[in-house]
Amino acid sequence: MRSPESPAALPAGHQAEALFSNPETWERLPLWPSTESRLLQCCAVSDETHDVKSFTFRQPDAAPAAFMPGQFITVRATVGGLPLMRCYTISSSPARPFTISITVKKVPGGILSNWLHAHLHVGATLEAFGPAGMFTPAPGQRSKLLYLSAGSGVTPLMAMTRAGHDLGLDRDIVFVHSARTPADIVFRQELIALQSRLPGLQVMQVCESKGDAPDWQGPVGRLSLELLQRLVPDFPQREVFTCGPAGYMQAAQELLLRGGHPAEHYHQESFDLGSTTAGSAEAVAESPPSSTASAAPPIEAASFSVTLAKSKKTITVSGAHMLLASLRRAGVPVPSSCGQGLCGTCKTPLLQGQVAMTHQGGIRQREIDKGLRLLCCSRPESDLVLEL
Secondary structure, eight states: OOOTTSGGGSOHHHHHHHHHTOHHHHHTSOOOOTTOEEEEEEEEEEEEETTEEEEEEEOTTOOOOOOOTTOEEEEEEEETTEEEEEEEEBOSOTTSTTOEEEEEEOOTTOHHHHHHHHHOOTTOEEEEEEEEOOOSOOTTOOSEEEEEEEGGGHHHHHHHHHHHHHTTOOOEEEEEEEESSGGGOTTHHHHHHHHHHOTTEEEEEEESOOTTOTTOOSOBSOOOHHHHHHHOTTGGGSEEEEESOHHHHHHHHHHHHHTTOOGGGEEEOOOOSSSSSTTSOOOOBOOOOOOTTSOOOOSSOOEEEEEETTTTEEEEEETTSOHHHHHHHTTOOOOOSSSSSSSOTTEEEEEESOEEEOOSSSSOHHHHHTTEEEGGGEEESSOEEEOO
């Protein structure tokens, strides 16, 4: 006889919820490691707003790829002779693993986002590194959710909502999205359609101004505690996921705390590398990463040898420097994007030795237990062997 806690003994919607929230569910699909580069082929381009496009890709061999809703991929392209990397949140549902979509806002002055809008067409290919990130629902969280987004920060929350629809999840979700004007609301019509098909989903859209839509009937202004209390009076009892510009996320977190929402039930997209919108951090040309994610190095640091198991190369590095920077100085190519322990792109198996790693969410504990380390925020404490 099955125990009452067994997923098979739960109602169908709760079974799906339990499976969906378990990372091991997605790991049963063919893994695409975040350290592995693949060529994706563009199979669709959609205009979401006047300055936002969605690009849908498939793998050339038509293979599926596993990812958790809310994760991102890191794309790499050479534009005008300049190598660029950028993190883009996946906006598609993981329940449709044969394609993967990113939704890109054309950032003023953003080299890669403007290039994608102008040049990426159906049939073209784009290099990308596998899914990474920890901004995703997890087991044991509250069943009532509140999604707060602004601008193109809607993308990870859209992936979660699409997944909930595809899997028939029994969820109580309030989705509050903020935009400059009604014309700037990304996924506006699709969210309204999803609300009509998902009994537990409530969609609320807030605009700073009516713009060219004088008949706009929704709230006008910025998200405030008073507005949130009116729209979602039970928000202190909800698990909150937030994504948007850094200023928006800071303001949202502060107003939630003032309203009595417990901090341990608040989650936000963690990478915002000086860009206008979290979840789509514009990267500059590849360069040695910042070491601000870690404590100050020792005044007198020892030197250690690092052996690269695949290339059979051995180099000497200083214990005062991050491994990624040391490897790059030695001419060893290592994929990376944020350089701050956030994105997970430089995740590498440590076969032997010890490092001091101070990350900011770019690696999960189970990955650490398996021997993976983030090279951008790890200093050597002994001789090492890396799987490179």
